[in-house]
Amino acid sequence: MIKQAEYIKSIVDLKDEPEQLPQILLLGRSNVGKSTFINTLTNRKNLARTSNTPGKTIALNFYLIDESFYFVDAPGYGYAKRSKSQKDEFVIMLENFLIYSKNLVAVCLLIDFKVGPTVDDIETYEFLKNLGKDIIIVATKKDKIQKTKQQKQEQDIKKRLGNPGTFYAYSSVTKQNIDQIEAEFRSRIKL
């Protein structure tokens, strides 16, 4: 269980990264349930603000977890509402973060269990794989699919992703697999 979670800062320039601790990046398209996932994992109602929060800046948001590692929350992709220049600048920063951050130990890619992997999701997954990243896939909102159809949906999602190594179906309603996902994160943190 995560005991402590604290918002540290939002950065738009990689030189402003906080102190050297292991980082886990959380990625996913807007509305995938990423803020809810972070809030559920950390037992906090409003630690991560939803993508719909007005004026939420396009930045990497750092949350210090149990004083030992960071969750790095990237804005949801699907940047339609943002201006082109903002989008380009952020995408470049995110790519640089992925390529150069020495403290990034894993990337948690969130995918909507009901919607399945979108073109953006698959592109992002391929990009991360090509960079050799350690990827943990979390398929959110499993509760939105009828119980009798869940197994088939999970198989379909995995197939479309080319059978990823680390995959968890998840729901912030039932909290299924939350302990296993946290254990995956912790196993990447070498203290």
Ligand code: GDP
């Ligand atoms: P974000 O844009 O990725 O940060 O997504 P949010 O966390 O704001 O969630 C988007 C919407 O999906 C909200 O209305 C949430 O209440 C809902 N949601 C998030 N997780 C779940 C889940 O596991 N199950 C269900 N049924 N709804 C969820």
